[in-house]
Amino acid sequence: MSALLELRHVDKRYGGLHVTRDVSFQLAAGDRLALIGPNGAGKTTLVHQISGVVGSDGGEVWLRGENVTRLSQAQRVRRGLARTFQITTLAPHLPAQRQIEMALFEREGLGGGLWRSVDSYPHLSQEARELLERFGLAAHAATPTQDLAYGEQRLIEMALALALRPKVLLLDEPMAGVPKGDGGRLLAALDALPRELGVLIIEHDMDLVFRLANRILVLCEGAVLADGTPDEIRRSPAVRAAYLGN
Numbered sequence: 522m523s524a525l526l527e528l529r530h531v532d533k534r535y536g537g538l539h540v541t542r543d544v545s546f547q548l549a550a551g552d553r554l555a556l557i558g559p560n561g562a563g564k565t566t567l568v569h570q571i572s573g574v575v576g577s578d579g580g581e582v583w584l585r586g587e588n589v590t591r592l593s594q595a596q597r598v599r600r601g602l603a604r605t606f607q608i609t610t611l612a613p614h615l616p617a618q619r620q621i622e623m624a625l626f627e628r629e630g631l632g633g634g635l636w637r638s639v640d641s642y643p644h645l646s647q648e649a650r651e652l653l654e655r656f657g658l659a660a661h662a663a664t665p666t667q668d669l670a671y672g673e674q675r676l677i678e679m680a681l682a683l684a685l686r687p688k689v690l691l692l693d694e695p696m697a698g699v700p701k702g703d704g705g706r707l708l709a710a711l712d713a714l715p716r717e718l719g720v721l722i723i724e725h726d727m728d729l730v731f732r733l734a735n736r737i738l739v740l741c742e743g744a745v746l747a748d749g750t751p752d753e754i755r756r757s758p759a760v761r762a763a764y765l766g767n
């Protein structure tokens with residue numbers, strides 16, 4: 522099967538610091554690929570390179586058979602790549618449903634969502650409601666996102682990303698800062714993501730990684746140390762020595 526996302530020899534330097542080194546891997550439809558590695562290994566930088574937040578100094582990023590290395594973030598989104606938005610960078614005072622409607626307006630090329638009346642687009646309003654329901658947030662449709670529990674805000678982030686109908690979803694530490702008690706709902710939401718999506722997830726919680734991922738990519742000092750199934754990674758002496766401990 523051809524890859525949804527492919528990195529070919531991707532490199533990034535910040536001055537003298539070689540942050541990602543010759544990184545190559547593929548993500549196929551249905552993959553749940555966990556990107557793990559010690560602090561400072563280059564995980565976030567790599568996700569920035571994939572989404573186009575930062576450029577690369579070498580190598581190529583391919584999305585659904587197209588070289589997108591030189592494309593902007595917005596162009597990559599239009600081609601099916603989404604990452605979770607930081608809710609705080611949106612409009613936290615807006616009701617949850619309105620936030621999602623705005624993302625849907627954006628997807629449909631209807632700019633200026635804030636000023637549009639949703640009455641003219643009942644199908645989008647319906648889609649926003651369904652997304653809220655899917656994430657168990659229907660009761661909070663009218664709640665400003667800033668008044669939601671932190672775990673619920675992270676669910677809204679995921680709903681916003683899915684509103685774009687992506688083929689590839691990048692999740693940067695979706696469980697970070699979520700209180701243990703709220704983790705279950707987020708986990709259920711991760712489990713319920715559309716099967717055919719290709720998902721790349723940065724996560725520090727190894728229990729979650731081994732529960733969720735069908736493949737694990739280990740990054741160490743910017744380079745791929747290992748790429749394999751959870752079992753292969755668990756058994757890899759190199760990974761144990763460098764990262765997992767014994």
Ligand SMILES: Nc1ncnc2c1ncn2[C@@H]1O[C@H](COP(=O)(O)OP(=O)(O)OP(=O)(O)O)[C@@H](O)[C@H]1O
Nearest residue numbers: 535536538540558559560561562563564565566567
């Ligand atoms: N904009 C930047 N300018 C200079 N150095 C940077 C920049 N962004 C990241 N770095 C450096 O690149 C290295 C990799 O950082 P990155 O955040 O990608 O690692 P990470 O694996 O995501 O770490 P963590 O698990 O702690 O989030 C670090 O040494 C970091 O200080």
